[in-house]
Amino acid sequence: MCTYQTEKLALKGSGKGPAGWFSLSRATVYFDHPAHYSAEHSLNIDFLNLDDGALSRVAVELDPASARELARAILETLPAVPEH
Amino acid sequence: MTDSLRAETVRLTGHGSDEIEAHLAQPLDAGRFGSVVVIHHMPGWDEGMKEITRKFAAHGYLAVCPNLYSREAPGASPDDAAAVVRALGGVPDDRLVGDVQGAARYLTSLAASNGRVATIGYCSGGRQSFLAACSLPLDAAVDCYGAFVVGTPPEGSPLKIGPIVHLTKDLSCPLLGLFGADDQYPSPQHVAELEEALKQAAKTYEFHSYEGAGHAFFATDRPSYRPEAAKDGWQRIWEFFGRYLGS
Numbered sequence: 001m002c003t004y005q006t007e008k009l010a011l012k013g014s015g016k017g018p019a020g021w022f023s024l025s026r027a028t029v030y031f032d033h034p035a036h037y038s039a040e041h042s043l044n045i046d047f048l049n050l051d052d053g054a055l056s057r058v059a060v061e062l063d064p065a066s067a068r069e070l071a072r073a074i075l076e077t078l079p080a081v082p083e084h
Numbered sequence: 085m086t087d088s089l090r091a092e093t094v095r096l097t098g099h100g101s102d103e104i105e106a107h108l109a110q111p112l113d114a115g116r117f118g119s120v121v122v123i124h125h126m127p128g129w130d131e132g133m134k135e136i137t138r139k140f141a142a143h144g145y146l147a148v149c150p151n152l153y154s155r156e157a158p159g160a161s162p163d164d165a166a167a168v169v170r171a172l173g174g175v176p177d178d179r180l181v182g183d184v185q186g187a188a189r190y191l192t193s194l195a196a197s198n199g200r201v202a203t204i205g206y207c208s209g210g211r212q213s214f215l216a217a218c219s220l221p222l223d224a225a226v227d228c229y230g231a232f233v234v235g236t237p238p239e240g241s242p243l244k245i246g247p248i249v250h251l252t253k254d255l256s257c258p259l260l261g262l263f264g265a266d267d268q269y270p271s272p273q274h275v276a277e278l279e280e281a282l283k284q285a286a287k288t289y290e291f292h293s294y295e296g297a298g299h300a301f302f303a304t305d306r307p308s309y310r311p312e313a314a315k316d317g318w319q320r321i322w323e324f325f326g327r328y329l330g331s
Contacts, residue, residue, distance in 0.1 A: 004231070004241045004269060008171065028171050028242070031308065035127060035163040040298075040307045046167040049267075054160030054168045 006030040015047045015058040022056040025049045034061035043067035088112040089141035096190040099182020104154035107134045109141035116198040118329025119191035122149035123205030125148040128162035173199035173244035184216040218251035222231035226260045230270035234277045258288040260324045262317045
């Protein structure tokens with residue numbers, strides 16, 4: 001199935017795509033068919049800058065357990081960082 | 085009839101007189117052929133969709149698959165283009181109709197055209213095939229597991245599309261629907277609701293739902309591929325187009 005479950009969020013930071021580093025403006029997070037990972041569905045994240053066009057994209061396709069581990073690792077790392 | 089064909093990338097005039105790229109495949113045999121506009125799935129204008137386009141030519145049809153993401157992401161890889169279009173809310177319905185109209189016009193203007201034209205679409209293209217058939221004079225249309233003909237995208241989805249089942253009264257041609265019984269978008273309930281609308285409007289249609297198959301069972305490069313469903317589905321398509329496209 002196409003789940004169509006999608007979260008969009010604005011963010012600040014940088015990513016490195018096929019054309020080099022670029023400024024990020026948003027991410028989309030969705031559980032749907034992967035383009036490359038061999039599974040029927042995966043947790044996909046696109047880091048984008050839509051002002052720059054389609055080449056400004058960093059993509060990951062993760063199995064759900066890996067995605068949860070990634071989220072846990074991020075949340076465990078951040079408390080050591082001062083709030084901005 | 086041989087399976088000799090020629091395939092190439094062409095440019096055609098779509099919605100708003102925009103020039104968009106498209107994958108064209110034509111039989112090399114002499115004669116006149118029916119035409120098929122292939123509407124690609126949400127992952128975009130990729131290798132799988134181009135293979136399907138060439139398959140139609142090998143079976144004796146003029147076929148073209150327009151890149152519906154040409155405008156947002158010219159020259160980008162299919163997955164990058166799909167990510168951008170997804171983030172922007174999908175392809176607007178009016179633009180889709182204009183692009184399909186341009187693709188149909190392109191095919192029927194070819195010297196080898198017999199003047200008949202159909203659409204077939206997969207995934208999001210299934211809904212768009214139905215939309216085109218309710219908006220344009222066509223000879224046949226195929227909806228392969230198209231979501232949101234009935235029903236709406238879940239809360240929070242960026243897709244700016246809604247149900248179009250109310251357009252059923254305007255359907256201009258026979259409709260073939262091929263669905264997976266395990267799919268959720270469209271679910272068996274969505275398919276049943278569309279079938280009821282077709283009955284109420286006294287339209288000609290033929291639906292097949294495959295047990296053990298979910299979404300994208302035609303996609304040979306994905307784990308969702310279900311060979312038995314796909315083989316039967318292709319047979320239904322050849323019979324349907326043979327009946328209505330005269331090729």
